Amino acid sequence: MDASTVTTDTICALATPHGVAGLAVVRVSGPKAVSVCDAFFRGQHTLGDTPGYTIRYGWWIDGTERIDSVTASVFRAPHSYTGEDVVEICCHGGPFTSQFIMNGLLKIGARLANPGEFTQRAFINQKLDLTQAEAVADLIHAQSAVGAQTAARQLAGGFTQRIKGLRTRLLDVIGLIELELDFSEEDVEFVDRSRLSTLLSDLVQEVNSLATSIHSAEILRSGFHVAVVGYPNAGKSSLFNALLERSRAIVSEVAGTTRDYIQETVYVDGYAVHLSDTAGIRLTDDSIELQGITLTRSMIEQSDAVLVVNDASMGIDHSDGLVQDVVSNFPGLTMLIVQNKADLVGGGIQPRSAVEFGCSARSGDGLIPVRNALLALIQQQTSQSTDVLVNARQATLLVQVSSSLSSALDSLSSGRPSDLMAVDIRSAIRLLGDISGESWNPDVLDTVFSRFCIGK
Amino acid sequence: MKQAKYDVLVIGGGHAGIEASIAAAKMGQCVGLISMDTNTIGRLSCNPSIGGSAKGHLAKEIDALGGVMGRIADASGIQFKMLNTSKGPAVWSPRSQNDKDLYPLVAQNLLLSTTNLEIISETVVEILVSGGKVSGVRTASNEEINARAVILCSGTFLNAVMWTGTDCTKGGRVGEPPAEKISDLLSSLGLEKGRLKTGTPPRIDRKSIDVRRFEPHNGDENPVPFSIHTHSVRNQLSCFATHTTSRTHESLEGGFSRSPMFTGLITGAGPRYCPSIEDKIYRFADKDSHTIVLEPEGLSSNTLYVNGFSTSLPKDIQDVGMRSIPGLEDATILRYGYAVEYDFFFPYQLTFGLQSKALDGLFFAGQVNGTSGYEEAASQGLIAGINAALYVRGEGSFTLQRSEAYIGVMIDDLVNKNTEEPYRIFTSLAEYRLLLRIDTVYDRLLPQGNKLGLVPDHVVSRYEILQRRTNELVQATQKTKVAVNEINKMLVEVGETPITEPTSAMNILRRPKVSIEQLLPMLDGVEQSVYQEHQDVAHRVDTMVKYEGYIEKLHRDVERFAEQEQQVIPPSFSYLGIKSLSTEGREKLERIRPGSLGQASRIPGVSASDVSILSLYLR
Known part of the structure; x- marks a missing residue:
């Protein structure tokens, strides 16, 4: 990209997903956004005569051909998302209409936008800072209502402020150390070591809690993954269906490419819960070798919780061997045990622990407690931080910040000279700057903008 | 002509x-x-x-x-x-x-x-x-x-x-x-x-004071010269330390109304890190004492330089202030302090x-x-x-x-x-x-x-000898395995954990409380006397080993930095056309015209987002 394309190109892209839908939006941005649209738009007013923040109704006409009746929203620079002149053309959905509109625009000098280019222009025109640009990507990819809200808060700049705050405090610390290093013993007293140690430990704790909140963030962004295991005919599928029905959510059945597993998504109070059923368990009915079944193992490893389904009519302890296997192979992983087909057991089910539930997928009895237990698990695992949404890039950097600061603390306690401590603290400051965009790092830009698909 | x-x-x-x-x-x-x-x-x-x-x-x-x-x-x-x-x-x-x-x-x-x-x-x-x-x-x-x-x-x-x-x-x-x-x-x-x-402090007459009353500041026991050309140097005189008192500060404050600094006669900015005594009193009002070091100006001179007392206050104030310093009650000022504006x-x-x-x-x-x-x-x-x-x-x-x-x-x-x-x-x-x-x-x-052509070959040869000694010593610490009973007594004495199996001298040297001097007698094939003479070499190896991880990390940073320096900004580049640059950033860039993105990123007033924007334009 050279200077001329950044300033003079007019770009366009479909801003809504491809496919069948009620409406589609084509977004055009750049110095010629208004004039290229005026070549096709016929209404009571031209778009050129239209002030910013105004919507016009009219026909989109290419040559002699009426493409569609559309509305065109006009935004005038710098009061638009990108900071340039922007027109958003809202036409009827379906793959063809929007494509015809795009083709016309491309013919007369607009260019197809690169992935993330709208947001990149917003960044260049200082409408967004780097973490806000990242938040746009997060918002687009958010899989939960809470995630979207959090990303929206980050878009408002809250996360940047947190990181800037940490960085400012570190700058105070380095100031003390540099003062001590730069003046001879005769001029300046040594900084109180216990004070330094307290300052650094506090910072390490905060950075760690931010860094570990990536787990919460991942759940909010991508959903809560539950591996469902159980012997064949334990009623996993009917449990799935019952949960789906109860939650009145959109059903999406994704068959694995090798048909090794089934994943379904249900929404529980605005959280996406991905339930995965593992074929491995289904096939190995009596000899349960979790160790040996790679796919099952990796699926459980990547899950936030395991749900064991037992056919209670075969005995309440029928799957205890399986439970034991999971516990010993995945220590620390949260588990729920569902005693299904409770309606077939005379006298009902007496749960043996707080994570065990009796229910009947067929009749729907006892499903609400299961659903509530899932919700409680999600809330517990996302409680760490809901005011910022840390993504992988930021988490990686935060882990590096934490390790630099820990190394500084280690130098402090083992009595190494403070010029080493200074190296670690300076590097932590630089890394925090990379997160917030306060220091300049050429790699950061690429990483951030590579997460966009076209049109954002 | x-x-x-x-x-x-x-x-x-x-x-x-x-x-x-x-x-x-x-x-x-x-x-x-x-x-x-x-x-x-x-x-x-x-x-x-x-x-x-x-x-x-x-x-x-x-x-x-x-x-x-x-x-x-x-x-x-x-x-x-x-x-x-x-x-x-x-x-x-x-x-x-x-x-x-x-x-x-x-x-x-x-x-x-x-x-x-x-x-x-x-x-x-x-x-x-x-x-x-x-x-x-x-x-x-x-x-x-x-x-x-x-x-x-x-x-x-x-x-x-x-x-x-x-x-x-x-x-x-x-x-x-x-x-x-x-x-x-x-x-x-x-x-x-x-x-x-800038400014300079008063000079006083050594004969007007009794230097035995001060804490002497002496040179190092083994003084080291600056230059690779010099074989040896020698300490001949001491400096003396004293300090100002609240009485000094009061008497100097009495002259603030006639100070060229505070009355606005001097408009040039002075060095913040080498401030005049009046500046120190004004800016650090809570400190009731500042260090003063009397430095002899030479072997055949009675003049003492009063370090820490740079001033442009009137002469009568300098006299009174100087004499309020413990030990300088009878001091005669040979030359008064003054400020230079240029x-x-x-x-x-x-x-x-x-x-x-x-x-x-x-x-x-x-x-x-x-x-x-x-x-x-x-x-x-x-x-x-x-x-x-x-x-x-x-x-x-x-x-x-x-x-x-x-x-x-x-x-x-x-x-x-x-x-x-x-x-x-x-x-x-x-x-x-x-x-x-x-x-x-x-x-x-x-x-x-x-x-x-500024350093003669024979000096380079001398340096190469030191280089060789350094490498030999590093290799010796690598090769030498230290036995448990040989080293543990020393380790415990300095407060390090003892070892349980034979360990390379280099690994032991990495520990913060162990010094190369303690290990020298144990190193294979090393003549101790050589390194007792060349303490700088021994000390250097100590640092190289202890700081190795950090030094490598910094070398990697340097390489990254070099990449940014190689992102050339053409001399004719026009910043004025880039509206999205901050106003201050654009002015600074236009004025300094950096040759590379790395240089641009170091100009105060050019923000990180300015540099990011520039980098997008330069792609």
Whole structure:
């Protein structure tokens, strides 16, 4: 990209997903956004005569051909998302209409936008800072209502402020150390070591809690993954269906490419819960070798919780061997045990622990407690931080910040000279700057903008 | 009348002028050094001392590149001390106390014994320009001296005014007149100038006080010279420490109404890091005492320099204030402190080779660039001298990177940053402080000095011996396995955990509380006596081993940094067209015109998002 394309190109892209839908939006941005649209738009007013923040109704006409009746929203620079002149053309959905509109625009000098280019222009025109640009990507990819809200808060700049705050405090610390290093013993007293140690430990704790909140963030962004295991005919599928029905959510059945597993998504109070059923368990009915079944193992490893389904009519302890296997192979992983087909057991089910539930997928009895237990698990695992949404890039950097600061603390306690401590603290400051965009790092830009698909 | 033509003319015989003349002459140029009063060449105008925190690094770097400051300091030194040994090796820094009469004599002898170099006693009133290039100078006696390059090292003398209280005298140093015409002439050529201030403390008579009442500050037990050329140095005198009291502060405050600083008579900004005593009292009102060190000005001098008491207050106030200091009740002031206000030229107008961007062949070095300190001036003089010689030869310029030398850090800062106060070097200004240690200075710079023709081969051979010793010792620590019973007693004594199986000496040396000296007797094939003699080598190996991880990490950072430096911004690049740059960022970029993205990112006022935007434009 050279200077001329950044300033003079007019770009366009479909801003809504491809496919069948009620409406589609084509977004055009750049110095010629208004004039290229005026070549096709016929209404009571031209778009050129239209002030910013105004919507016009009219026909989109290419040559002699009426493409569609559309509305065109006009935004005038710098009061638009990108900071340039922007027109958003809202036409009827379906793959063809929007494509015809795009083709016309491309013919007369607009260019197809690169992935993330709208947001990149917003960044260049200082409408967004780097973490806000990242938040746009997060918002687009958010899989939960809470995630979207959090990303929206980050878009408002809250996360940047947190990181800037940490960085400012570190700058105070380095100031003390540099003062001590730069003046001879005769001029300046040594900084109180216990004070330094307290300052650094506090910072390490905060950075760690931010860094570990990536787990919460991942759940909010991508959903809560539950591996469902159980012997064949334990009623996993009917449990799935019952949960789906109860939650009145959109059903999406994704068959694995090798048909090794089934994943379904249900929404529980605005959280996406991905339930995965593992074929491995289904096939190995009596000899349960979790160790040996790679796919099952990796699926459980990547899950936030395991749900064991037992056919209670075969005995309440029928799957205890399986439970034991999971516990010993995945220590620390949260588990729920569902005693299904409770309606077939005379006298009902007496749960043996707080994570065990009796229910009947067929009749729907006892499903609400299961659903509530899932919700409680999600809330517990996302409680760490809901005011910022840390993504992988930021988490990686935060882990590096934490390790630099820990190394500084280690130098402090083992009595190494403070010029080493200074190296670690300076590097932590630089890394925090990379997160917030306060220091300049050429790699950061690429990483951030590579997460966009076209049109954002 | 026209004099013989010179290749390089150096104006001013201070620390910058000396290095510039000798470097250019050694590089084969015919050099003229012009001074208003040749007896004043090489004077220590302020404190009788060379080196100190970070400044000692500069003095060592000058030596490694083939400059002379370290040699002069060694030959005229009366006390030598390594500062900051209680801190990390990156901030170890040598300092000497020097005989104020001897220092200029040694300097002048060096100049006189340099071939191709003539000393000219004259005042320059005009810099001659022809065809957009410098062509020489005109002197006060209306002589034209032709030269292909001119290096301006005028120190604090441009339009200089001295202040003591409200008394004001024209001059750049006590008893010496200012240089008045050059500054205006350069302004008329379009160069932007500013005004700065510096000061010096009173000197007192040693005979008027009893030095036995003070805590002596002595040199090191084993004094180490600055220069690789010097074999040994010796401590001959002590300094003495005392402090101001609240009574001192009260009496000085009594003179604030007649202070040229506080009444607005002096408009130039002073150095924040070397403040006057009145500044310290005003800014640190909660401190009721400041350290004062009495430094002898020489072996045959009764004068004591009152370090920490720089002032431009009226004379009567200086007397009263001085006598309120414990031990100085009867002190006689031989010379009162004063402030000097002078013109400087903003160094953003220079290339990294210290040549004027506006006028080919004109170089600037020293305080005229807004710096403070002998060492800062001398290093610039050296770089300007080298580059003037290269310019005359028609060769490309010689510059040092920030990752290579404090000199590189300083010049990069000068070109990129605003000079709002006199610039002083600090170790914290270096991103790669750990790499710029004094024990690495000859690795970093001696080969470059040799290539330039400033460091003779026999000095390089001496350095290579030290290199070999260093490598041998490193290898010995790698190879030697230390037995459990051999080392555990010592480990426990110093407070380290004992080992359970034979371990390499190198691994043991990595522990913070173990020193190389303790391991020397155990190392295979190492003659202890060699390293007892070469303690610097032993100490160096200690640092190399202990800091290895950090040093490697910094080297990787340097490589990353180099990539940014290679992202070239074309000289013709127009910032004005990029509306999205911040207003301040655009102005700074337009003014300084950085050569690379890395440089742009270091300009204050150019934000990270400005640089990101630039980088998108440069793709």
